[in-house]
Amino acid sequence: MKYSDLSPPELFLICARGGDAASWEEFIHRFNPVIGRSVLRVAMRHGSPDKALVDDLIQETYLKICSNDCKLLRSFVPQTPESAFGFLKVVAASVAHDFFKARLAEKRAPEVTASSVEESFTPNRNCPQNALNHAERAVLVDQIDRQLQVVVPARELQRARTVFWLYYRSGFTASAIAALPALDLTTKGVESLIFRLTGLVRKTVSDIKDPDIQNKKGIQQSESF
Secondary structure, eight states: OOGGGSOHHHHHHHHHTTOOHHHHHHHHHHHHHHHHHHHHHHHHHTTOOOHHHHHHHHHHHHHHHHHHHHHHHHHOOOSSTTHHHHHHHHHHHHHHHHHHHHHHHHHHSOOOOHHHHHHHOOOOTTSOTTOOOHHHHHHHHHHHHHHHHHHSOHHHHHHHHHHHHHHHTSOOOHHHHHTOGGGOOOHHHHHHHHHHHHHHHHHHSTTOOOHHHHTOTTOOOOSOO
């Protein structure tokens, strides 16, 4: 199939059903400009048009699009072929607005450290690996995400987190992740980063039961970031 010949709604449908690396590469090629412009407009309104921040928010937008098995794409009902672009403008702007709203709230709230959150988490040791309910899985994902924030240097965290969750939660291939312009990684670079992050998470998070992470083939433990 030649994905470049598909209409926007048709491409949405293909990607919403999982898609392959080529379909996601076409999605990024076609829609990344509108996502980037929407994020930039919101950032400028908040006086924060920093390129690194805009890139981070673009990556967050892709995470939002791919979360819950691409629920947003599956829920999209096209009115016209071009309505897909308007839909993504809204999604990207919403992600950016949420970020700035949360940042303002953080300035007003007491600081919560990663270590204090970890100490309050008690895993369910009686839960079989493949029998996590929705709530337990959500808690586990949150624990892993917080551990990523602990073990990865701050300057690398946003990119590392994006790569890790696009791979494990959204099912992106390494080549599809590498196609994201903001990440500035080759396919080999993505594979290497996933290799290191998986090793770090396995070493620092006790009793990881998430089958998506435990069962990924070809990912071995690494000693350092």
